[in-house]
Amino acid sequence: MFGTAKETNGRREIKSVHKIDEILAVIKRLNEGTLTEIAEEVDLTKGTVHTYLRTLHNCGYLTEEDGVYRLSLQFITVAEHVRNETSLYMAGHDEVDALAERTGEYAHLVAEERAREVTLYESRGEYAIATDYHLRLRETPQYLHHNAAGKAMLANFAADRRDRILEAQELEAQTENTITDEAELRDTLETVRENGYALNDEEEIRGMRAVGAPIRVPDGSIFGAVSMSAPASRLQGERFRSAVPEIVMETANLIEVNLETAQREG
Amino acid sequence: MFGTAKETNGRREIKSVHKIDEILAVIKRLNEGTLTEIAEEVDLTKGTVHTYLRTLHNCGYLTEEDGVYRLSLQFITVAEHVRNETSLYMAGHDEVDALAERTGEYAHLVAEERAREVTLYESRGEYAIATDYHLRLRETPQYLHHNAAGKAMLANFAADRRDRILEAQELEAQTENTITDEAELRDTLETVRENGYALNDEEEIRGMRAVGAPIRVPDGSIFGAVSMSAPASRLQGERFRSAVPEIVMETANLIEVNLETAQREG
DNA sequence: TAAACTCGTTTGATATATGCAAATGTTTAT
DNA sequence: ATAAACATTTGCATATATCAAACGAGTTTA
Known part of the structure; x- marks a missing residue:
């Protein structure tokens, strides 16, 4: 486009x-x-x-x-339509609000399109920072390997879909922590699959960490992720590696249930 | 489009x-x-x-x-770009958040395009209702005479711009309270100009009232409005006719100042 | 005040990209 | 196994997008 x-x-x-x-x-x-x-x-x-x-x-x-x-400005109204017709958005935006409120930080709902990550919704918690930066970030579809939500999706795609994405592009760096080696990325994704969540340790923005979890549906066609991001100083140790992942995975689970039930209704 | x-x-x-x-x-x-x-x-x-x-x-x-x-989904990212390049959005979204928080209800930031109202931003207060309805409303540019924000803009356009809009279309009804008579609308707009704010008494959605105020800049080129909407039961008497209008006008004023200062910077 | 310049707009002629119809693959249903 | 439905391709005729050039309006310069 x-x-x-x-x-x-x-x-x-x-x-x-x-x-x-x-x-x-x-x-x-x-x-x-x-x-x-x-x-x-x-x-x-x-x-x-x-x-x-x-x-x-x-x-x-x-x-x-x-x-x-x-x-x-009509692009804005068309976008609203597209968003409202995206079941992931409808099933997820309230849960993402709740996630932002519980953590006090930024929470994100994303989907994949053309090997890139598109933000469907973003909610700002009480202490969330870098607002303008986040607004600008949403203007451009992001590389999946740059952040937690993207890695959560990439890890859980069917193998051939993941391969197609990884083989089509170089792994561009965004910060010095960005994973740019394919083998290393594949190892990380393996861990992400095992854990059920992905971490982002200053790999997209220096000083920012994030935790993401995949949103799955049985038939595999709908796919996305939720994530929460915060300054590294507020996201370390047990909170980074256990408490927040739990909350993020819980959010993902709730959205999955919403998707399920919405699907059965309509 | x-x-x-x-x-x-x-x-x-x-x-x-x-x-x-x-x-x-x-x-x-x-x-x-x-x-x-x-x-x-x-x-x-x-x-x-x-x-x-x-x-x-x-x-x-x-x-x-x-x-x-x-x-x-790329329409979403393009829309983010368009929105971020709209100075009214950049100057207004925080103030609209504040308005939603202060009133506990829905707050809206809108602009005019092609004789219709486009919602640039919407913020949900603690008690805001009809969330899904509002999401859907944003998909379509609205008639200006249907709500408070639109009337606030219409009232404050230069006479020829207002005439062009009013003469180009019939005044379609949305509820039984919608003003469909041109003379009556022009009278109302006169009052809006005098008061500095516009009211919407179940003219767009039965059971909902709203208060809107215009956002002006000296050169007249940038133009928009803020509004707050709530169920009629929570927006009556002095609150509807005086307290909330004060707050909404204050918000509009703050946004005008933001626009002014942003313009001088860049 | 006229001339020169810039920018948007229109127009006739022309090349070519579009659109149709029909043929060819491909998948699904019977 | 055959038919049916659908997506895709292709040759050909023509509608149409494009260029060059002219025109008009507005602004700057001499």
Whole structure:
């Protein structure tokens, strides 16, 4: 989305979709732009881009004020729809609120899409810090090996799904603690499977630790994770390695039950 | 967006954009669909729709599992970006949290786009009710005359902007209390301007009242509103007509100051 | 005050990407 | 084993996206 398309291996595609995607990507990157500014960044003439912008504006993808285009607020309403139709969100947001309240820290509900982690919901406990940072983090799907929730999911995928993800990419580092060696990561994931929870020891953000647990359903199609993150100073020793994991796994279990019962109803 | 384009008055447009918009609209409406299901709803052959779906999937707009397409979770991440780039959200979300906490009820931060109200942020106080209903409400931009925040904005727009909005549409009713008469609405808006706040007396949801206040900036370009909503039984008499309006206006004022200072910084 | 420049918008002509119909795979049902 | 339903591919005709160039509006410069 917005400029991240894979190469088209010979199969026919609609070129206009790619052009639209490219234009939206440019506007997202510039945050706002005039026709000339946008056209400069795209391999199309000003006249053509003008026609695209007119149509995208008319269809509600863009707003325009004094010749300046931006992504429209309608993306927010569409996102609400997508979220509300995601059963994991519906089953989990109250439990994540409860987790944030019990721990006083940030709690997260995430899902996997295209080998990346998308945050469905985030709840801020009383003592939660780095609010703005977390807001920005949600703008970009994250690598699964960067944090506890991602590792919890990765560990519990079927082997072939995990292999496909691990083989498709290099393990980029985010901090000096990020696991970048595949063998080491696979060992860790083995432990995560055994324990039922994953830890993140300053692997994503220096000074921050986190605990995550997978959310499973029998048929395997729905999948996600919950996690709780806090400054390392407030998350150490027994609390980090036992008490909080218990609470996080309990939350995951509650969400699993919610998913189960919701499924039987509808 | 997704099937709400106005008619194209003679000017040239990119037809593919409309087709994409229509396809996404169908998938949004069906929530999920196979190629055949989607193609049935669109005036294109299966083969053509197939090419569109392939491209939209490749570009990250859709997910596909066992031949079933859905809107992708990436819409959520894009929405986060849009929201974080909206200065009103950045200036207002903490204040709206505070408003929800002080009143114990739902607090809302909204903006106007295309003559409709879009919710940028919503905060749930301790006693807030109808959570699921509010989630669903956020999926669709609302008419401005349906609630307190919308009326607060409408009342404080420049006259021509207000006229353009009022003249473009019928005043649809939502409950028996909704103001559907233009003259009556204009009178109400006059009062709203005088008071500095707007009331909603079961005009949007039966049994719910709300109080809203406009968020202004000198140059007039940024515009929005805050509101607080609660069951009528908890929002009556002096509390409805004076105490809560004071608090809501205070919140709006704080957000205005945040906007001002943020603007001077960057 | 005119000329030069910038930016958005329109338009005719053209190449090509799109869309159809029909054929080909692939899976599911009988 | 056969039929049916569905997804996918492909050749061909044509609608349409694109370019270049012209036009118009607004701003700056001399």
